[in-house]
Amino acid sequence: MAVAADIPTSMTVSYRCANSVSGKTSEVTPERTEPWTLVGLDSVMSASPWRTFRWHRGQRHYSGSFWSATERDLVIYESRLELARLLFADFDRSVQRILAQPFLLRAEVAGAPRKHVPDYLLLTSTGPVVVDVKPKSRVTKPDNMFVFGWTRQAVESRGWQYEMWSEPPHAELENVRFLAGYRRDWLFDHELLAELRAADLDGTTLTAACQSLPDRPRAIVRSAVLHLLWQQHFTADLTHPLSGNHVLRKAV
Known part of the structure; x- marks a missing residue:
């Protein structure tokens, strides 16, 4: 038509x-x-x-x-x-x-x-x-x-x-869906988020970022890092499945 x-x-x-x-x-x-x-x-x-x-x-x-x-x-x-x-x-x-x-x-x-x-x-x-x-x-x-x-x-x-x-690439959708689990900002310690923002994590791996504050519980730090990925304070290549080897870049 x-x-x-x-x-x-x-x-x-x-x-x-x-x-x-x-x-x-x-x-x-x-x-x-x-x-x-x-x-x-x-x-x-x-x-x-x-x-x-x-x-x-x-x-x-x-x-x-x-x-x-x-x-x-x-x-x-x-x-x-x-x-x-x-x-x-x-x-x-x-x-x-x-x-x-x-x-x-x-x-x-x-x-x-x-x-x-x-x-x-x-x-x-x-x-x-x-x-x-x-x-x-x-x-x-x-x-x-x-x-x-x-x-x-x-x-x-x-x-x-x-x-x-229409349908997006599968890996990208799964990564965004996973990060959406960390979208609720009131669930996170703002002091911890500020520490991570101030840390020199540009170019580090996701695993290294999660281990960057040894005086904090690792699971809590990991959740905060993933929240900052959702907020895109950090970016990573989401075109393949997210893993600890992903390199984080500080958003400009």
């Missing part, structure tokens, strides 16, 4: 705003609909998920909620692949906000009414990024390509970025 050359000005975006009491969501207001070309980023970023998910026996997708260090709150996901993208977003230091199921786009495209809810909206240091998640085996199906095509045009017409995301 071909995609219309131009996105019509009649395209609208619908979103659901949440009333907030002491920083916590209390209830969801009725939806709002505005022209896509005119809606403010602040309005969209304050939205509650357009749809939420139910769980039932025998369902094909594994949906749930993930506690995001970026949001310091739960973020929903509809599938294990969406959870993988959420993990990578939470690990990415350029990502400042993560919204799941952020809004509903409506437009007439190729002579028929169309609608689409993207999977994520990320606010990054380089601007908003709208993300759709789909397995590689399904990306090239004509119906999906058509939806992603006009969605990309709509998003890029705002000067935003659009991303079609």
